[in-house]
Amino acid sequence: MNRNGIVSVFALGGLHEVGKNMYAIECGEDIVVIDCGNKFPDESLLGIDLIIPDIFYLIENKDRVRALIVTHGHEDHIGGIPYFLKKINVPVYATRFTLGLIEIKLKEHRFLRESELHEIHSESEIQIGDMSISFFKVNHSIPDCLGIVFSTPEGNIVHTGDFKFDLTPANNERSDLHRMAEIGNRGVLLLLSESTNAERKGFTPSEQMVGDNLESIFMKCKQKVIVSTFASNVSRIQQVIHASKKTRRKLALLGRSMVNVVGVAMERGYLDVPKGMLIDARDIHDLPPEMVTILCTGSQGEAMAALSRLSTGNFRGVDIYPEDTVILAAGPIPGNEKNVSTIVDNLYKLGAHVIYGSGSSSGMHVSGHGYQEDLKLMITLMKPKYFVPIHGEYRMLYHHQLLAESVGVEPGNTFILKNGDVVDIQNSVARSTRTVPVGSTYVDGIDVGNMEFVLRDRKQIAEDGMLMIILPMSRENAKMLAEPEIISRGFVDNNFSELRKRMIRIIQETVDELHAADRYSWNVKKKQVKRLISQYIKERTKKEPMIVPILIEI
Amino acid sequence: MNRNGIVSVFALGGLHEVGKNMYAIECGEDIVVIDCGNKFPDESLLGIDLIIPDIFYLIENKDRVRALIVTHGHEDHIGGIPYFLKKINVPVYATRFTLGLIEIKLKEHRFLRESELHEIHSESEIQIGDMSISFFKVNHSIPDCLGIVFSTPEGNIVHTGDFKFDLTPANNERSDLHRMAEIGNRGVLLLLSESTNAERKGFTPSEQMVGDNLESIFMKCKQKVIVSTFASNVSRIQQVIHASKKTRRKLALLGRSMVNVVGVAMERGYLDVPKGMLIDARDIHDLPPEMVTILCTGSQGEAMAALSRLSTGNFRGVDIYPEDTVILAAGPIPGNEKNVSTIVDNLYKLGAHVIYGSGSSSGMHVSGHGYQEDLKLMITLMKPKYFVPIHGEYRMLYHHQLLAESVGVEPGNTFILKNGDVVDIQNSVARSTRTVPVGSTYVDGIDVGNMEFVLRDRKQIAEDGMLMIILPMSRENAKMLAEPEIISRGFVDNNFSELRKRMIRIIQETVDELHAADRYSWNVKKKQVKRLISQYIKERTKKEPMIVPILIEI
Incomplete structure (x- = not known):
């Protein structure tokens, strides 16, 4: 195929599914990859540990792949990176915090030294072939997230990453409305925007709500407080630290990923922990219980994680006693409801107060993904000619399409793609008529394949x-x-x-x-x-x- | 054990779980069993078809088991009956509609002729040994439900069955407040009350809400309407019939249990279907689509049920076309969310309008189980001295206990039991100090065991x-x-x-x-x-x- 003057966009993961996000932009002969995530198998995939994108097409075109750009550090955006780099070892571009998490992963795979990692920030610019690539800050449930602008000879292509518009975030990392407005004014040919919450009405509630609620619960607690949340949700963790400080509690961390991520966040300046607040879990018994907060992994009911083991009395050295308070500061991801319920049940049996709920109903969780009004705001700011909803099951992409039309994208100018479907842009006209081969790749122990x-x-x-x-x-x-x-x-x-x-x-x-x-x-x-x-x-x-x-x- | 003058109560299923309900009352030498349900295995029980109560204790005391009384016809109350009767063939007492469903089950197991079935109603009285047993009407999401009063020498023991207080039900089957007030006035020693929704605040919304919403959706639809709900929810089906009548639609039934249950309901007078409304599914093509309603099974995402097959274009002779409307008139039971989502996705891919949601959020479903205020009303009416919350996971029983105390049950007079824990009542004092052996019994194909x-x-x-x-x-x-x-x-x-x-x-x-x-x-x-x-x-x-x-x- 003569690719002269053609710009193409496609996904190798992330469409008609939630997870294993991977997108690619081809500009002439150059291919740039965006994100490389994993997803976790459902019960029908017996014994499978992970699912990662099928990169057959990229391997076939290995010489043309120039870079991997990573929007943020969640597993569904970075979990496949070691497997990808072992096959196609291109330079990786990501922000400081995201790189910290990628490095942990590459170390585990003993591939860190072989990798070429480049730190970028929202003001960076990268030139690859005919593309110049720039960035804009977005707010999400992990620090240091970027959206990406690809300036191509055909026009600008924008990839939002994951985002919401939180005007009172806990970490001062607002989505950069002014920059987005500028980008929109310069003209956007094609917008790829995330669809996770396209079915939910209104704006996503602010992280501030969680902070306020945490504080008032902490005030009431007379014994230990145990908070479980995603290790990567540094804002949430920061608010647990604030609430602990206000109530004169020390903080112990349980769970490998909590220790890892908090380590990266402190080291790189994304988390403000008062001196002397962090204590070793083994030392909590030296303190009266009303002076202890425990922050732990396992909010999704994972059987081997800290919260599950605490709930069954199987965490060596740490016990939950009657009148302790356990806060699940994270909603269950669809499919995890049952495991989470079992843990809540076991915590009640230990006599604990348990604060839990689905979505933001408990007041202890807000989503990191924009609801319908956030999504409409993004499309309104970007004013794209063409629109491709990304990240999500079909119904989410479908609802996102309706939202795009409601704010002025021409009917017929939205493409609901499947993984492998290609949008080709030539003479500023976008068409989707061909596909690249794609499937799923399974990881079982150390083996990777079909x-x-x-x-x-x-x-x-x-x-x-x-x-x-x-x-x-x-x-x-x-x-x-x-x-x-x-x-x-x-x-x-x-x-x-x-x-x-x-x-x-x-x-x-x-x-x-x-x-x-x-x-x-x-x-x-x-x-x-x-x-x-x-x-x-x-x-x-x-x-x-x-x-x-x-x-x-x- | 000399059982002279002792009344004992225990569960062989239904506590610390949702499903396989089975309770027993022992009065002197006589044992009466209440309900015998099943539950469905989670994914960890590979290849298991069903879980039923472990009736080892009853088999050991076979000669003392006098009767099985069934409160209503849901699977978690009748699904284990054929297995039970094959081991302990005692007389079964149930209402007319419930018996209809039990008969279908016994026929499938080729055990109908061997069984001794007795029809009862809310005015019936049964004398077994020193117990006289009477009943009261309750409202739930299936017709003809009963609560039970056991008058024993020690005092009255009340078992609520499953219930809510719906003052505007679709079927005119209200919970009998006046009878309950009378029972409460005569004195209740021990109340066993169901706990399914003990975590939810307020009163359960009325079935009337669903009827109103169904009607307004039907009015707007210009093509086929497909409604999926529980086959046993005859009230919901009645409302679909009303809405179809108002919009001049004929009704086709898809799915074996839908055909079976609607058959029983019509035959026994629980469902009012206008003459000529029911048509064969094969004949829907003879009608313009705006004259067709389809009522089908599979609202829980079951892979082999009608809705799932419709959503993938695999239902012979019936297709879903763009602009058809599919209503999921049943919330997903915890654990089924993912399968339901997949179906919703596939329906969107076919171009259908889909109306769905969790709980009552879509307006197309209300729970059949009382929320906190319903539960408080039951306890207030019954004024029991002792209270045993039944039907539910530990956290539900726990919250139900708090509700009981909030309306006047003495702290210390509530027993949160496990399956097998026995409450012994002697001289009007209840104690729980012993257990009977109990586990779970698995059904795999035609084999039953551990x-x-x-x-x-x-x-x-x-x-x-x-x-x-x-x-x-x-x-x-x-x-x-x-x-x-x-x-x-x-x-x-x-x-x-x-x-x-x-x-x-x-x-x-x-x-x-x-x-x-x-x-x-x-x-x-x-x-x-x-x-x-x-x-x-x-x-x-x-x-x-x-x-x-x-x-x-x-």
Whole structure:
């Protein structure tokens, strides 16, 4: 394809899903990648640890990939970076805080020294081929977030990153309205804007609300206060620190990612912790309980995280006592509701006061993603000719499209894309007619790949178990030399011994019949045994265990 | 135990959980059982179809079990009945509508003819031993619900069943306030009251709200309307019928349980369907779309139910077209949110208008369970001396206890029980000091039991797969006769052939060493091979597949 004068935009992750965000801009021969996130598997993906974007297209065009630019440090934007860089080791551009989190990740993968990391800020400019790339500050639930402006020969393309407009944020990091207005005035050809909360009416509440509520709860508590939130929500953590200071409490951190992220945030100046406030978790017993705050991971009900272990009395050295107060300062992400409920239940059983709720209903959480009015404000400021809603399930993209039209984007100028769908821009006209190949890549332990077969096997065995049928065959004449052996795992039958007898008869008859019919092939026998046993088991037990016939030649 | 003059109350299901409700009252030597429900497994119970109460205690005391009384026809109150009756075939007492649903269930289990079913109503009285049992009407999200009064020599024990106070219900079935007031005036020793919504403030909204909203949506729709709700919510279905009538639509039913339950409801007079309104789903194409309503199952996102199949274009003969309207007239039960979202997404992709939301936020659903003010009203009417909150997770029981105390139940007179905890009442004093044995019973296909081992196996294989190691051993000297064979299922490794070579070497060395040390036992060899291979695989791949060594003697 002659790419002369063509600018293309597509996603390799993040569309029709929440998570594993990855977008790419191609300008002539140059490809710039935006974000490289992961997402967590649902229960149907048995044994899978992570899902990351499928970068087949980028690997095929490796020589043209010039840079990875990262909008912010959430897992769904950085979680795939080590896997990506190991395949395509291009320079990475991100802000100071985001780089701190990326470095932790690369260290864990032992790939930090091999990586080329560049610190940028909202005033930076990068020139790549015909593109000049600049940035603007946005507010979100993690420090140091950027939106990106790609100035191309065809016009300006804007990627918002994740954002909301919080006019009273806890960290003084406002979305830069003035800069956005300027960008809009200079002209935006195409806006890519995030859609996570496109179904929610109104403006996102301000982080200030949480601060006020935390403070009044802290005032009332007569014992320990335990707050669980996302480690990356430094603003929220800052407010816990404020409330602790006001009520003369010391602060202990529990959970690896809490310690890691607070470390990065303090070291790089994103968190203001009064001297002497931080204490080691082992030292909380030296203080009266009304002088202790604990900040911990696990607000999503993760089984191995600090809050879950606290709730079952399994955190070494730290116990929750009656009249302690536990605040879940984070709403459950869809899919985590049940695990969170179990933890709340266990905390009540320990006698704790528990403050929890979905969304912002408890007053202890506000979303970091803009609601409908925030989204309309962004589109209004940018005044784009073309609009591509990004980050979200189809229904979110759909509602975002309606919002765009309501503030003046021409019907027909919005593209609801799937991962891999390409928007090509030439002579300032955008069209979406082609795709690049894309799927999902699974991570299972240290292995990375497609794993379709393996998952199919796991599912069948998980559902109904497995029967191994060992067929001892004669090396000379393909007759059975002894009774077949049947071994089961994960298979239930209340009357297995009778079932076994019957199976052995079926196997023997099958082998004898085939033999009598001069069909000596072991493979034919194996297949036939598998078919007839599956059929018999299904009729008799209504189950479909995996049947594995194993031929042993003797 | 000499049970003279002792009245005991306990649960075999329904406490610290939502679902599989089953309670028992023992008065002297007589045991009466209340409800026998099921619940659905979460994803951790691989391959399990249903969970039912563990009735070990009742089987041990089979001769003393006199009756099963059923409060209403929801699955979590009747789903375990066929399994129960097959073990303990006592008379079943339930109202006309509830019996209709129980009969369907017993027919499916081919146990209807063997069962002894008795129809009761709110004026019925049953005498069992020293107990006389009477009833009172309650309103809930299914017709014909009862609360129960057990008059025992010790005093009156009241079981509320599931209820709310809806003063403008769609079916004219109000909770009988006057009867409850009378019961309260006669004196209640112990109240067992349901706790499902004990965390929610205010009164439950009335079903009337849904009716009004349905009607105004129907008025606006220019194409087909598809409504999905619980088949058992006959009031909701009645309102869909009203709205269809007003907008001159015919009604088609999709989904087996919808057809079954509407059948029972019409036949027994609980549903008023205008003549000629019901049409066969195959005939909807004969009508203009603005004359069609479809009522279907699957509001909880169940993969095989009608709505899910409609949303993916896989329902034979019925399609959803752009501008059709789909109403989810049921909130997602916790745990089902994700599946419901996927369906909503797919419906949007088909171009449908979708009306959905959690709880009553869409205006298309109200809960059938009383909120805090409903619960306080029940306790106020009954004025019990002792109080046992039932039906719910611990946090719900806990909040219900606070509500009871807020309306005058003495602190210390509430028992928050677990399944199996017994409250003994003697000389009008209640104590909880002992337990009866209880667990969970799993149903997998046609098998019923504990299945702990099987589940453990399934989990291990589902997580990391399985390696079968076939060891061909000599019959004479326990030496290995050939190279071991390794078969894997559900196990991933990007470099399996190298791994296999290494495993074979480990196995051969292990067997040789043991042999050299005069340890000929096959079992020792098998165990050692399993241990060393597990260890090697874990080190090398960070995974823990199930290792199954299989000895073949030749």
